[in-house]
Amino acid sequence: MSFGFLGIQFGFALQNANVSRIFETLGARVEDIPILWIAAPITGLIIQPIIGHLSDSTWNRFGRRRPYFMVGAFLTTLALFFMPNSPSLWIAAGMLWIMDASINISMEPFRAFVGDNLPSEQRTMGFAMQSFFIGTGAVVASALPYILTNWFGVPNTAEEGVIPLSVKLSFYIGGVVLFLSVLYTVLTSKEYSPEELAAFEKEKEKMSGVKNVPKVAITSGQFLRNGLIWTLVGAAATLLIYLSSLGEQNGQLYIVGGLLL
Incomplete structure (x- = not known):
């Protein structure tokens, strides 16, 4: 069930350990690399909640989470x-966005x-295996x-x-390991339909005598209000950076304000 995470982490680790080297090889200056890496937090911020919501609402003959496993893999x-065959720096930067988004498509359903x-x-043991x-x-x-260079x-x-x-x-090698490990999980793991999960919950309530109370959904007004609050916080942080000497010393601090916006 958790074996696919081996491949997903292969992709993340190769990305984290080698992409900066690829950027430098293709002509990026050291001081420009942090802005190229903005792909990781931005794609996670956008893709993760979208894929999480979609996979929660999905059920077909292939299952709920497994279609996302395979598409992402x-x-x-x-x-x-x-990625390592990128002919130019900006193509490599674009591939980083695509790679990070694709990894998140597989990773988020795996967590659920x-x-x-x-x-x-049994979930503690399951997450420990992950x-x-x-x-x-x-x-x-x-x-x-290092292994390829020093051993082979x-x-x-x-x-x-x-x-x-x-x-x-x-x-x-990472691409092959990722695809095969996710494929192994897809082929060897079972998913339960929404009806089966609901039946399990009812049976659990009968045995324990404790009824699960559904959470109150957030209204559109509350969602809008929270969004406006964080927008104001981001604007205030950006303005503070601009008016102080922090922006002149380190322009990358503007990214913090942008993320809050």
Whole structure:
């Protein structure tokens, strides 16, 4: 059930460990790299709630979460194959947005998968297994260029403007591992229909004698009010940075105000 997280973390770890190197190889200045990395928080902020809501509302013959697993895994694999072959800096920056969005398409339903399939008393163990595969994938993927160079003699350097072979092979291997691990989870895991989940909850209520009280939904007015509050906070933070010397010393602080907006 959690094995697919091994591949998802492979993708994240390769991205985090090597994309800055790819940017520099393609001509990015060190001081420009942070703004190129804005893709990660922005895509997570946008994609995660959308995919979470859509997967909660989905049910078809392929299941609830598994269609998102496969779509995200397929897109991420393509992005991992293409990223180290980017011909220019801005194409690589665009691929980072695509890769991060694709990973989030698979990752968010995976987080809910354990909660869907396991009773509350087993969820701690389920999430612990997710953490185990996350840690394993992160360590192995981060070390992959080193392993290829020092254990198998794959070159770790190349001509100026060319991505080294060790980085390219690491992304190719990561793409294969990601797709196969997610595919394994899809083929070997069962999902319960909304009717079955509702029946489980009723049976649990009968056995425990405690009835689950549904949460009160947030109204559109409350949602709008909260959004306006955070917009004002972001505008105030941006104005404070502009009026103080902080903006002149570090222009990247404007990103903080922009994220709040």
